[in-house]
Ligand SMILES: *[C@@H]1O[C@H](CO)[C@@H](O)[C@H](O)[C@H]1NC(C)=O
Ligand SMILES: *[C@@H]1O[C@H](CO)[C@@H](O)[C@H](O)[C@H]1NC(C)=O
Ligand SMILES: *[C@@H]1O[C@H](CO)[C@@H](O)[C@H](O)[C@H]1NC(C)=O
């Protein structure tokens with residue numbers, strides 16, 4: 231067996247064991263700590279984030295795909311104020327570095343791949359962000375009942391193949407010094423209470439792994455725009471295992487991974503306002 235094959239298998243085996251989610255949002259310079267999956271929900275309060283669990287969702291039709299696990303609200307869940315047009319940075323962590331934000335930085339001996347055991351653990355697949363109008367207080371809303379529109383996505387960068395870690399913004403999340411992924415609330419969006427749903431889709435393995443997490447926002451501004459029906463989707467419902475960007479999961483280490491330069495991001499088209 232070639233050295234590179236051994237390293238790839240070692241990495242693959244390890245990567246099964248770290249999962250995670252968004253642990254902090256940064257909005258207009260303010261940090262909003264997220265739900266801690268390591269602590270019981272009853273002991274948590276005053277969060278903008280809904281409950282989630284670090285284990286990935288492997289079925290796009292599972293009720294868990296909405297907000298990860300049951301997405302319930304803890305005590306005194308509230309809405310973070312954000313001006314339409316401003317950015318929200320979501321910071322991800324895997325469960326191995328959860329209690330140690332600065333490390334450890336780890337390279338498997340002999341590995342030819344990027345090092346890991348850092349804040350995020352997976353490299354391949356798109357990043358997506360959605361919002362949904364709660365029509366009132368989000369805290370009492372079941373996220374599965376909402377209609378979501380996509381506000382941002384990052385797929386395969388031009389000039390790269392599916393198997394290039396550098397082709398994916400997801401791999402930047404595991405680079406030391408990367409705070410997270412920043413998305414913009416559409417400037418013309420009508421003010422009100424919205425749920426925001428960040429999602430990492432990991433296509434390294436089949437089945438793929440969905441990492442959604444939801445938080446609550448109070449959008450301020452003077453916009454009047456709302457997305458039309460053709461931008462709106464439900465979770466579950468927006469994806470299926472047959473979507474090209476989901477069906478392609480598991481090929482990154484093979485010939486298809488090396489020779490495919492196009493990736494079709496699942497879900498609806500982005501609404502920019
Ligand atoms: C939802 O996620 C939780 C936590 O990982 C798991 O225990 C449960 O079985 C999942 N539910 C379904 C329907 O897959
Ligand atoms: C992370 O998750 C894996 C898989 O469930 C588990 O084996 C490991 O103990 C967890 N580590 C921490 C620090 O939670
Ligand atoms: C890529 O490799 C696969 C597997 O051998 C092959 O079926 C496919 O035709 C190749 N595609 C291109 C664009 O070369």
Ligand SMILES: [Cu+2]
Nearest residue numbers: 245248249250
């Ligand atoms: Cu994982």
